[in-house]
Amino acid sequence: MSMRSINPANGETVQEYDTWDNVYLHQVLEACHEARPAWAAKPIDERCDLMRKAASVLRQRKQALAKSITVEMGKLYKDALAEIEKCAGVCEYYADMGPKFLADEMIESDAGRSLVAYQPMGTVLAVMPWNYPFWQVFRFAAPALVAGNLGLLKHASNVPACALAIEDVFREAGFPDNVFRTLMIPASMVATVIEDPRVHAVTLTGSEPAGISVASTAGKSLKKSVLELGGSDAFIVLEDADLELTVSQAVASRYLNSGQSCIAAKRFIVVDEVADTFVESFRQAVSKLVPGDPMDENTTFAPMARHDLRDELHQQVIDTITAGATAVIGCVPEDHPGAFYQASILDHVKPGMRAYGEELFGPVAIVIRARDEADALAIANGSRYGLGGSVWTRDSERGERLARQLECGCAFVNGMVKSDPRLPFGGVKASGYGRELSSHGIREFVNAKTVWVR
Numbered sequence: 020m021s022m023r024s025i026n027p028a029n030g031e032t033v034q035e036y037d038t039w040d041n042v043y044l045h046q047v048l049e050a051c052h053e054a055r056p057a058w059a060a061k062p063i064d065e066r067c068d069l070m071r072k073a074a075s076v077l078r079q080r081k082q083a084l085a086k087s088i089t090v091e092m093g094k095l096y097k098d099a100l101a102e103i104e105k106c107a108g109v110c111e112y113y114a115d116m117g118p119k120f121l122a123d124e125m126i127e128s129d130a131g132r133s134l135v136a137y138q139p140m141g142t143v144l145a146v147m148p149w150n151y152p153f154w155q156v157f158r159f160a161a162p163a164l165v166a167g168n169l170g171l172l173k174h175a176s177n178v179p180a181c182a183l184a185i186e187d188v189f190r191e192a193g194f195p196d197n198v199f200r201t202l203m204i205p206a207s208m209v210a211t212v213i214e215d216p217r218v219h220a221v222t223l224t225g226s227e228p229a230g231i232s233v234a235s236t237a238g239k240s241l242k243k244s245v246l247e248l249g250g251s252d253a254f255i256v257l258e259d260a261d262l263e264l265t266v267s268q269a270v271a272s273r274y275l276n277s278g279q280s281c282i283a284a285k286r287f288i289v290v291d292e293v294a295d296t297f298v299e300s301f302r303q304a305v306s307k308l309v310p311g312d313p314m315d316e317n318t319t320f321a322p323m324a325r326h327d328l329r330d331e332l333h334q335q336v337i338d339t340i341t342a343g344a345t346a347v348i349g350c351v352p353e354d355h356p357g358a359f360y361q362a363s364i365l366d367h368v369k370p371g372m373r374a375y376g377e378e379l380f381g382p383v384a385i386v387i388r389a390r391d392e393a394d395a396l397a398i399a400n401g402s403r404y405g406l407g408g409s410v411w412t413r414d415s416e417r418g419e420r421l422a423r424q425l426e427c428g429c430a431f432v433n434g435m436v437k438s439d440p441r442l443p444f445g446g447v448k449a450s451g452y453g454r455e456l457s458s459h460g461i462r463e464f465v466n467a468k469t470v471w472v473r
């Protein structure tokens with residue numbers, strides 16, 4: 020079997036990579052198993068020093084790494100550069116904060132001395148998606164490795180060059196052999212890795228079906244799992260919103276990364292009073308996006324990552340229009356050998372239509388009209404997903420009241436939903452469980468161990 024890098028901007032195959040067989044996979048798992056005790060026993064400050072070096076390597080190699088992202092999954096080169104910088108930032112954040120987050124916690128009890136000690140869980144498998152091919156991995160790897168765990172990466176099959184480049188970053192930074200390994204395996208071999216006694220936990224960022232499969236295997240093997248799954252984030256526009264700010268952020272939040280972000284705004288829930296004005300301003304702003312070569316700095320709108328994903332998205336759009344929604348702009352694939360889809364808006368999306376209940380993982384905004392604030396909140400919380408959500412109003416107290424009522428993991432007021440190393444990130448309902456980033460993220464893969472001394 021093999022994996023292929025295909026440039027989505029022109030459909031050309033860049034390189035082909037052989038996948039591993041079972042025998043080689045087991046050799047690597049054994050080598051990691053042997054590397055584990057020494058890594059876990061290393062003082063945390065030494066692990067943090069290595070993580071700071073990983074940040075430097077990322078910055079030194081920024082241009083080449085960003086180019087590998089753009090070539091494999093089509094992201095605008097300037098956004099790929101920003102992604103690498105964000106990865107360097109998360110390495111430094113955990114190098115600085117890790118020792119504080121994992122310091123012993125003294126607890127008063129009936130003991131002479133009692134405390135909680137945070138100890139590494141072991142070897143953690145990360146099954147990762149292609150949409151932020153570096154960031155998704157580093158936000159897992161930085162805390163996991165600082166905590167003394169080993170990291171195994173099974174990356175998405177369409178980004179093999181990025182997967183191998185990430186392993187190189189840790190090697191070049193001086194991490195000991197086999198502390199972080201990229202596994203060149205297909206999804207069908209993931210269960211074997213989870214079940215292996217030398218592997219202790221798994222984290223997956225990806226679709227719901229992949230999450231169900233990984234969590235079931237982890238459950239059967241009694242292993243810890245964290246799931247970061249899909250979302251259909253609500254973007255609630257109230258009648259007192261600052262429309263200029265709201266529209267500019269609506270465009271950024273829906274069309275960044277060609278709409279392929281789990282926390283992209285996907286459902287624009289707009290109260291009737293301002294709906295027509297909002298939709299017209301939104302249409303005008305979207306019409307200014309410039310599709311083209313993602314390496315070109317004048318391009319503002321990227322292709323999608325794969326042709327099959329573009330075709331699936333278009334089918335969701337066609338089905339929704341057939342069921343009665345209105346195409347405001349776009350809603351057709353570009354006539355181009357690359358995986359381009361026009362920046363699109365669907366209005367009057369109603370319950371029962373595909374786009375109302377499903378995640379649209381691409382550059383298509385849906386507008387759902389609401390009677391008032393209460394109706395908007397009910398629509399937002401009617402989703403089976405619960406990743407992020409945002410509220411747009413000039414009254415920040417009103418916004419916070421609504422944000423607190425949103426059933427999701429990250430609620431923003433007058434700001435687009437984004438990840439930040441200092442704040443926990445994750446979802447509820449069908450968007451998954453567990454948290455990444457902040458102190459919460461580093462504590463997912465540690466044993467909070469009670470030590471009691473008379």
Ligand code: NAP
Nearest residue numbers: 147148174175176206209225226229232247248249250281
């Ligand atoms: P995907 O198809 O689920 O792929 C994600 C990863 O899971 C890939 O490495 C894939 O490997 C692997 N995989 C797929 N099926 C599997 C299975 N049955 N068992 C084990 N591993 C399996 O998702 P995607 O299309 O790449 O990403 C889009 C989805 O991810 C969207 O729903 C999006 O919202 C979600 N997402 C969530 C977050 C978050 O933080 N919550 C972030 C980004 C994306 P192969 O490539 O080899 O199939």
